[in-house]
Amino acid sequence: MTGAQHQSLTGSGRIVISVDAMGGDKGPATVVAGISLSAKKNPDIGFILHGPKAELERLVAKRRNLAGRCEMRDADDVVKMADKPSHVMRHGQNTSMWSALDCVRAGEATVCVSCGNTGALMLLSMVRLKKLPGVNRPAIAVLWPSRNPQGFNVMLDVGADIRADAHDLLQYALMGSSYARNGLDLDRPRIGLLNVGTEEHKGRAELKAAHDLISANADKARFDFVGFVEGGDIPGDRCDVIVTDGFTGNIALKTGEGTASLIGDLLKEAFKYTPLSRFASILAYTSLQRLKKRIDPRRVNGGVFLGLNGTVVKSHGSADATGVSAAVKLAFQLAQSGFSEKLAARVAAATSQLEEMTNHKDGAA
Amino acid sequence: MTGAQHQSLTGSGRIVISVDAMGGDKGPATVVAGISLSAKKNPDIGFILHGPKAELERLVAKRRNLAGRCEMRDADDVVKMADKPSHVMRHGQNTSMWSALDCVRAGEATVCVSCGNTGALMLLSMVRLKKLPGVNRPAIAVLWPSRNPQGFNVMLDVGADIRADAHDLLQYALMGSSYARNGLDLDRPRIGLLNVGTEEHKGRAELKAAHDLISANADKARFDFVGFVEGGDIPGDRCDVIVTDGFTGNIALKTGEGTASLIGDLLKEAFKYTPLSRFASILAYTSLQRLKKRIDPRRVNGGVFLGLNGTVVKSHGSADATGVSAAVKLAFQLAQSGFSEKLAARVAAATSQLEEMTNHKDGAA
Numbered sequence: 001m002t003g004a005q006h007q008s009l010t011g012s013g014r015i016v017i018s019v020d021a022m023g024g025d026k027g028p029a030t031v032v033a034g035i036s037l038s039a040k041k042n043p044d045i046g047f048i049l050h051g052p053k054a055e056l057e058r059l060v061a062k063r064r065n066l067a068g069r070c071e072m073r074d075a076d077d078v079v080k081m082a083d084k085p086s087h088v089m090r091h092g093q094n095t096s097m098w099s100a101l102d103c104v105r106a107g108e109a110t111v112c113v114s115c116g117n118t119g120a121l122m123l124l125s126m127v128r129l130k131k132l133p134g135v136n137r138p139a140i141a142v143l144w145p146s147r148n149p150q151g152f153n154v155m156l157d158v159g160a161d162i163r164a165d166a167h168d169l170l171q172y173a174l175m176g177s178s179y180a181r182n183g184l185d186l187d188r189p190r191i192g193l194l195n196v197g198t199e200e201h202k203g204r205a206e207l208k209a210a211h212d213l214i215s216a217n218a219d220k221a222r223f224d225f226v227g228f229v230e231g232g233d234i235p236g237d238r239c240d241v242i243v244t245d246g247f248t249g250n251i252a253l254k255t256g257e258g259t260a261s262l263i264g265d266l267l268k269e270a271f272k273y274t275p276l277s278r279f280a281s282i283l284a285y286t287s288l289q290r291l292k293k294r295i296d297p298r299r300v301n302g303g304v305f306l307g308l309n310g311t312v313v314k315s316h317g318s319a320d321a322t323g324v325s326a327a328v329k330l331a332f333q334l335a336q337s338g339f340s341e342k343l344a345a346r347v348a349a350a351t352s353q354l355e356e357m358t359n360h361k362d363g364a365a
Numbered sequence: 366m367t368g369a370q371h372q373s374l375t376g377s378g379r380i381v382i383s384v385d386a387m388g389g390d391k392g393p394a395t396v397v398a399g400i401s402l403s404a405k406k407n408p409d410i411g412f413i414l415h416g417p418k419a420e421l422e423r424l425v426a427k428r429r430n431l432a433g434r435c436e437m438r439d440a441d442d443v444v445k446m447a448d449k450p451s452h453v454m455r456h457g458q459n460t461s462m463w464s465a466l467d468c469v470r471a472g473e474a475t476v477c478v479s480c481g482n483t484g485a486l487m488l489l490s491m492v493r494l495k496k497l498p499g500v501n502r503p504a505i506a507v508l509w510p511s512r513n514p515q516g517f518n519v520m521l522d523v524g525a526d527i528r529a530d531a532h533d534l535l536q537y538a539l540m541g542s543s544y545a546r547n548g549l550d551l552d553r554p555r556i557g558l559l560n561v562g563t564e565e566h567k568g569r570a571e572l573k574a575a576h577d578l579i580s581a582n583a584d585k586a587r588f589d590f591v592g593f594v595e596g597g598d599i600p601g602d603r604c605d606v607i608v609t610d611g612f613t614g615n616i617a618l619k620t621g622e623g624t625a626s627l628i629g630d631l632l633k634e635a636f637k638y639t640p641l642s643r644f645a646s647i648l649a650y651t652s653l654q655r656l657k658k659r660i661d662p663r664r665v666n667g668g669v670f671l672g673l674n675g676t677v678v679k680s681h682g683s684a685d686a687t688g689v690s691a692a693v694k695l696a697f698q699l700a701q702s703g704f705s706e707k708l709a710a711r712v713a714a715a716t717s718q719l720e721e722m723t724n725h726k727d728g729a730a
Binding site for chain 2: 147194196197202204230231232234236247248251254259261262265266274277284287288290
């Protein structure tokens with residue numbers, strides 16, 4: 001029965017996305033509302049939904065447009081935000097998160113989407129999907145509103161990993177350029193390496209080594225390397241992809257989000273100040289909505305885990321239906337472009353090239 | 366003659382500020398315009414201005430309100446933005462920056478203000494003013510618009526230094542709380558240590574060690590330690606002072622500035638979109654100006670160098686007259702509160718306490 005349903009999901013040429021319905025701050029009703037939004041907009045998506053089956057069936061039944069496009073997989077346990085990743089790895093077999101990842105592992109779905117605990121999702125993804133051959137450290141990439149024509153830049157890693165050496169940073173550059181090519185339609189992305197100055201003599205030793213490695217790989221991997229960039233270039237137009245370690249990236253991401261949110265609140269306050277300014281804000285409503293849409297974090301909701309056998313999209317824990325739908329849209333776009341396979345090929349090519357270089361050097365020495 | 370002029374500057378109980386007129390992107394005319402603004406607002410400031418004397422005399426003569434309140438010191442050379450700090454240290458004796466710092470060294474002025482090359486200013490400050498006893502690594506602190514009642518938080522270090530160990534981070538906490546007490550009038554500042562999560566087991570080893578050290582010193586140094594904070598707390602209200610290493614702080618600062626500037630530009634664009642929205646922006650003018658003033662980086666213009674024998678305020682290289690005046694205001698406030706002396710006493714107390722603890726441990730072992 002399940003198999004038949006699954007066949008019906010894909011039979012019409014649909015791309016199937018595996019969705020963890022649990023673990024987000026707003027519960028499964030919000031996730032179902034989100035995939036319903038996506039289903040309305042895009043007839044080419046099918047869903048496999050993971051969580052307590054009775055509850056999910058009740059929620060899905062309310063959404064007519066999900067009829068025939070959504071299969072449920074029963075999973076009673078939920079990974080909570082406070083759960084330690086190592087605990088989930090040992091005891092999480094019955095969680096919706098585990099089930100959602102295993103669907104990608106089994107090839108039933110191309111991409112997994114979850115609003116759950118980031119650390120647990122990364123560790124489970126590594127255990128269940130395994131790292132791509134040649135990848136030492138998977139990374140989380142996010143989209144960031146920018147001055148570039150495509151409207152967004154890619155930054156990676158933002159995964160709170162405490163270290164990255166020069167080889168890790170090279171792999172981030174390779175994976176980030178693949179992501180920009182397939183997720184933002186940039187034929188030849190420009191890569192920048194985040195540092196405290198743009199001069200080549202500045203910064204930590206591993207950054208100088210990474211500078212040379214990335215530079216040496218730019219041509220073969222079809223990206224342009226602009227060298228060191230600074231924090232101000234993350235929302236700027238000097239490059240399309242910002243490469244950094246997970247510690248620095250995580251702090252930059254949260255600083256940017258916090259600053260944007262403070263300015264948004266101050267803007268609201270400013271317009272409430274006098275009757276005249278309240279009137280002005282009504283007249284300016286469309287303009288302000290346009291701005292809000294442009295920088296709305298929900299529109300770019302979804303960190304993407306790169307470097308695994310399969311793609312995982314991590315949605316914000318606090319995502320509402322619009323946010324979940326944005327994460328599904330990103331998942332669909334990556335699945336449709338064959339991103340996972342292209343990324344794997346890119347990393348494999350760079351790895352064999354590095355090995356050749358090393359062998360050559362050894363031979364010469 | 367010079368001595369007599371200087372006496373007249375201080376004779377009336379004025380606080381004397383040493384100002385490097387050169388090295389900013391906009392030249393000495395902007396610096397003179399800035400100190401003239403400050404002189405108008407505050408009758409208790411006197412200036413010693415450093416640069417090519419003939420040029421400065423011409424500029425100062427145009428501003429009547431500077432008559433009798435501004436002395437000039439001739440210095441023909443200028444530190445350029447691209448100059449390497451080590452070059453300036455060896456060959457910079459005749460620069461306006463050197464002369465401005467030596468005025469503080471000689472006790473003629475309490476604080477030095479410069480718009481010049483940050484790296485050179487820090488190195489020259491260390492060489493000419495020397496580090497405070499017990500300080501290993503001076504830091505640059507900035508003010509950041511925040512949700513706190515005082516309107517700003519302090520973050521340090523943002524000086525692009527590539528490493529800070531646990532002891533350095535403790536000293537930043539001590540210096541940052543002194544700065545918040547004297548610069549923001551907070552009796553008992555709340556200190557947060559920047560990390561990628563708020564749980565105590567997270568992050569780099571030196572951060573965990575710093576967590577314990579800062580916690581142990583909180584009571585004696587009269588601050589509250591809130592533990593680890595995240596990037597989103599820099600503009601937030603969980604703490605008043607954010608402590609981090611110079612690499613991370615520099616990237617967070619520039620990311621926040623870049624994000625604010627992008628949003629500002631997008632807001633302008635949004636209001637230009639239709640005739641109606643242009644009309645709305647006229648009605649909303651006062652509200653938008655209020656917002657602009659609240660987050661205007663020129664109003665908080667001035668990184669402060671902490672941990673030296675004397676205070677140095679680094680103004681943005683691109684500061685206009687308003688920016689220079691804001692840096693002078695900050696310099697005045699710190700000088701008036703006796704900040705340098707209080708900071709030195711605070712560091713000395715903590716150093717002797719640490720030594721006692723170490724001796725005690727050695728004795729017990």
